[in-house]
Structure formats: C-alpha cells, structure tokens
Amino acid sequence: QVQLVESGGGLVQAGGSLRLSCAASGGTFSTYAMGWFRQAPGKEREFVAAISRSGSTTYYADSVKGRFTISRDNAKNTVYLQMNSLKPEDTAVYYCAARTGPIVTIKNRYDYWGQGTQVTVSS
Numbered sequence: 001q002v003q004l005v006e007s008g009g010g011l012v013q014a015g016g017s018l019r020l021s022c023a024a025s026g027g028t029f030s031t032y033a034m035g036w037f038r039q040a041p042g043k044e045r046e047f048v049a050a051i052s053r054s055g056s057t058t059y060y061a062d063s064v065k066g067r068f069t070i071s072r073d074n075a076k077n078t079v080y081l082q083m084n085s086l087k088p089e090d091t092a093v094y095y096c097a098a099r100t101g102p103i104v105t106i107k108n109r110y111d112y113w114g115q116g117t118q119v120t121v122s123s
Contacts, residue, residue: 002027002098002112009094009117012086016121020081022096022114029077030054033103035110036070036081038092038119045095045107049081052103059105064090086121093118 008020020036035050049070050059058070069082079096094117097110104110 002032004096004098004112004114006094006096006114006117009119011120011122014086014088014121014123016086017082017084018086018119020083020094020096020117020119022079022081024077024079024098027098030074032098032100032112034070034072034079035097035099035103035105035107036079036094037097037107038090038094039116040092043092047105047107048094050103050105051079057103059103061105083119086119088121088123091119091121 003026004022004024006022033053036048037045038048039045047061051070051072055072067085072079096114098112099110
C-alpha cells in the first residue's frame with residue numbers, strides 16, 4: 001500500500017510559477033508509474049502529466065505542454081510538477097497518483113491517490 005502526500009500548492013499571480021511535490025511511502029517507489037491530475041470546481045478530474053517508472057518517458061495534456069514539467073527522484077521517493085507561465089484556468093486541486101505497471105494517462109488506471117493540494121492562479 002502506497003501513501004502519497006502532495007505539497008507546494010498555493011496562490012500565485014498569472015504568469016508565475018509553482019513546484020508541486022508528491023512524497024511516496026509504503027512501497028517501492030521505482031516500481032510505480034506516477035501521474036498528476038487536477039480537478040477544478042464543478043469539473044471532472046483531468047489528466048495533467050505522467051512519468052514512467054524510470055523517468056525516461058513523460059506524457060502531458062495539451063493544455064499544459066510546454067509550460068509544465070514532470071520529473072521524479074527515485075532515491076527520494078518523490079515526483080515533482082514544475083508549473084511555469086501559470087494561467088487562471090490552471091486553478092484546481094492537484095492530485096498525484098501511482099500505479100503499478102507502465103505509464104498511462106487514464107485516471108481509472110491509477111491505484112493510489114494523494115489528498116490533493118490547492119493551486120490558485122489570480123488574474
């Protein structure tokens with residue numbers, strides 16, 4: 001059983017940056033593909049980015065491509081989401097997720113979820 005704890009959210013002005021972290025415990029981190037998802041009020045939870053177990057492969061939603069970067073440090077059991085050029089439409093609760101097996105973008109394929117961290121981008 002993997003426990004995931006996100007941190008790094010907050011309030012930022014449009015055009016600013018934030019770095020989210022997700023610390024994992026209770027499992028062998030390097031065996032999990034990791035993903036970031038977000039959910040805005042009244043909307044479905046949507047895919048943001050994913051990274052393979054080794055970190056060699058990454059996927060991004062079109063809406064964040066070129067602005068967000070996902071990375072991982074298997075020695076620290078942590079996955080990161082660097083968010084640059086933030087826009088008001090990026091405002092949401094951001095969740096990290098883990099799954100055993102290959103990298104995927106579909107939220108129902110993820111086995112473990114964190115509690116989320118709020119990101120608010122003001123205009």
